[in-house]
Amino acid sequence: MHPTPPPNTLLADSPEVFEAESTRVACDGGGGALGHPLVWMEMGDSDFVECGYCDRRFVLKGRGDAAEVAAPGAHAPEDH
Numbered sequence: 001m002h003p004t005p006p007p008n009t010l011l012a013d014s015p016e017v018f019e020a021e022s023t024r025v026a027c028d029g030g031g032g033a034l035g036h037p038l039v040w041m042e043m044g045d046s047d048f049v050e051c052g053y054c055d056r057r058f059v060l061k062g063r064g065d066a067a068e069v070a071a072p073g074a075h076a077p078e079d080h
Contacts (some may be wrong), residue, residue, distance in 0.1 A: 029053055
């Protein structure tokens with residue numbers, strides 16, 4: 001679990017930041033040739049989580065009723 005950085009550095013260290021209304025988020029790095037495998041991450045008690053592949057940071061906007069939030073371009077695998 002990551003400690004929460006000081007407020008003035010929260011957005012400065014990450015290449016891309018997405019606001020999420022849930023503590024569960026998905027990331028695929030934007031898809032396409034520059035993407036990575038789809039990963040789901042849980043913030044837990046923190047108010048943000050960073051993707052281990054691409055360093056995108058997902059910051060909790062507020063605790064809503066949504067169960068999960070995916071970054072643009074992230075798609076769940078199809079069931080066959």
